[in-house]
Amino acid sequence: MTLDFTLNGKPVLLECTADTRLTDILREHLARTATKLACGIGRCGACSVLINGRLANACLLMAFQLEGADIMTVEGLLAHPLGQAVREGLAEENAFQCGYCAPGVSLALVALFAEQPDAGEREIRAGLEGNLCRCTGYHSIIRGALNAASRIRTAQLR
Numbered sequence: 340m341t342l343d344f345t346l347n348g349k350p351v352l353l354e355c356t357a358d359t360r361l362t363d364i365l366r367e368h369l370a371r372t373a374t375k376l377a378c379g380i381g382r383c384g385a386c387s388v389l390i391n392g393r394l395a396n397a398c399l400l401m402a403f404q405l406e407g408a409d410i411m412t413v414e415g416l417l418a419h420p421l422g423q424a425v426r427e428g429l430a431e432e433n434a435f436q437c438g439y440c441a442p443g444v445s446l447a448l449v450a451l452f453a454e455q456p457d458a459g460e461r462e463i464r465a466g467l468e469g470n471l472c473r474c475t476g477y478h479s480i481i482r483g484a485l486n487a488a489s490r491i492r493t494a495q496l497r
C-alpha cells in the first residue's frame with residue numbers, strides 16, 4: 340500500500356505492506372531509530388509515540404491504521420510546547436541509566452502534562468504505568484517528572 344502520514348510535522352509518503360508495524364516503518368523504512376522496540380507486544384512502552392496527540396504503542400499499530408495520522412516521535416520532542424520542560428526536568432535529575440526507556444517515558448510525560456497540566460506524583464505514577472525501565476530507575480524518573488511538572492507550572496506552559 341501507499342502510506343501517507345505526518346511525522347514530526349513533516350509529510351511522509353512510502354510504500355509498505357498493510358501489516359507493517361509502525362516500529363518497523365520508523366526504524367527500518369525511515370531510519371528513525373529513537374523509537375525503541377523491546378517486548379513487541381504492547382507491555383513495556385519502549386515504542387511509545389503520540390498519534391494525533393494521544394500516547395500509543397508503535398509496536399501494536401500497523402500501516403493500514405495510520406493513513407493521514409499525525410505522528411510524533413521523540414525526535415520531535417523539542418518542537419512540542421512541553422518538550423523542553425520534559426527533557427530538562429528529566430536530564431537535571433539524571434533520570435535514566437542506559438536510556439532505553441527514555442524516549443517512551445518522555446512521550447508519556449508529554450501526553451500526561453498536555454492532558455493534566457497540574458499532574459502531581461500520583462498522576463505521574465499512573466501516567467507512567469505503561470512504561471517499564473529495565474534499569475529499575477523509577478525513583479530518578481519520578482524525580483525528573485516532578486521537576487518537569489514544576490518547570491511547566493513555573494513557565495505556565497498550559
Ligand code: FES
Pocket residue numbers: 375376377378379380381382383384385386387396397398399
Ligand atoms: S515494544 Fe511496544 S510496548 Fe514494548
Ligand code: FES
Pocket residue numbers: 434435436437438439440441471472473474475476
Ligand atoms: S534507564 Fe535503562 S531501561 Fe530505563
